[in-house]
Amino acid sequence: MRLAGFKIGRPVIGIALGSGSARGWAHIGVLRALAEEGIRPKIVTGTSAGGVVAAFYAASALDNLEEFVRNYKGFGSTIAHLDFGLGNAGMITGKRWLANFLEAYLPVRDFRQLTLPLGMVATDLISMKEVHITSGPLIPAIRSTVAVPGFFTPLEYGNMMLADGGMLNPVPVDLARALGADIVIAVDLNANLSSTVPDSLADVVHRSIETMMNRVRETNMAHMKAEITIAPNLNSVGFLDFHEGETSIAEGYRATIEMIPEIRRQLNKPVRRLRSVLPREDVLHREIGSWKSP
Numbered sequence: 001m002r003l004a005g006f007k008i009g010r011p012v013i014g015i016a017l018g019s020g021s022a023r024g025w026a027h028i029g030v031l032r033a034l035a036e037e038g039i040r041p042k043i044v045t046g047t048s049a050g051g052v053v054a055a056f057y058a059a060s061a062l063d064n065l066e067e068f069v070r071n072y073k074g075f076g077s078t079i080a081h082l083d084f085g086l087g088n089a090g091m092i093t094g095k096r097w098l099a100n101f102l103e104a105y106l107p108v109r110d111f112r113q114l115t116l117p118l119g120m121v122a123t124d125l126i127s128m129k130e131v132h133i134t135s136g137p138l139i140p141a142i143r144s145t146v147a148v149p150g151f152f153t154p155l156e157y158g159n160m161m162l163a164d165g166g167m168l169n170p171v172p173v174d175l176a177r178a179l180g181a182d183i184v185i186a187v188d189l190n191a192n193l194s195s196t197v198p199d200s201l202a203d204v205v206h207r208s209i210e211t212m213m214n215r216v217r218e219t220n221m222a223h224m225k226a227e228i229t230i231a232p233n234l235n236s237v238g239f240l241d242f243h244e245g246e247t248s249i250a251e252g253y254r255a256t257i258e259m260i261p262e263i264r265r266q267l268n269k270p271v272r273r274l275r276s277v278l279p280r281e282d283v284l285h286r287e288i289g290s291w292k293s294p
Helices: 021-036 049-058 062-070 075-080 095-105 138-145 173-178 201-223 242-267
Strands: 006-008 013-017 043-047 090-092 118-124 129-133 150-152 155-157 160-164 183-187 228-230 271-273 283-285
Touching: 013 021, 013 049, 013 173, 021 049, 021 062, 021 183, 021 242, 043 049, 043 173, 049 062, 049 118, 049 138, 062 095, 062 242, 095 138, 118 138, 118 173, 129 138, 138 155, 138 160, 150 201, 173 183, 173 201, 183 242, 228 242
Parallel strands: 013 043, 013 183, 043 118, 090 150, 129 283, 183 228
Antiparallel strands: 006 271, 118 129, 118 160, 155 160
16 A cells, blocks of 8 residues: 555565676576565566566566577577678668567567566667657567667667667666556666776677766666665676576576565565656657567
8 A cells, every 4th residue: 555655565566677788688587586586576677688588577478588598509599690781770680680589489569468567768869868668569669679779770660760778778767666666676787897808899889888878877776776786797798698698597596596685675664665756858658660570
């Protein structure tokens, strides 16, 4: 029950799954660990790789995703899922990734078919505003949130050019709260990154984006605080190391088990003051069109 800014009784749990490219598979381990402990978020949000895992979780299809990840063998599997080509505002069009992965493993196509409320974040490169997607066709929403600048081509829809939501909201805590969460578990995949020397074009581009996003992440986490933050240590997993799924899943699981006492402490509070959902004029709320298989 909510009363005068307080919640009495069991809170609604939301989870915000952060961006992180190949590190995103760690979210699977996080969700598995929570499930083992009987902790099941009722609201899920995600940005970029976090948006992918969030969609599978909200579709009750995490088993499908984990099967895909655990069968991923070597860097050659990454190359096989990507269609490289210069032009079109990115090196990868994403058509092969959509066909071989999303359309093959994700069993639903619209937010209405999901078993949990889901929110994803993209960035509109034209208005330079954050875009919150909570309804409509699911696959173009996922395609929007993962469009890392310079790698995946942005998704053009209407008067928008949509790219990776991590540029403006890497861990969408505020979106989980806006969807009704009383407490939010944030999963921050970029909190423990060490100093590295980029040694390839891809590494330089990614590290440059990562540097800018890190400042945004720190600012957002200070102003849009979660009750609990899970921060796996994924220094060994690079931008395109999608074949390191078992390592990422295991670390997500370990980091979550470490936080279980704090999560239980938060859940067991009989009364809690609710954090305010601050209005944000810099956010667009959109459905992203219809979808046909490429």
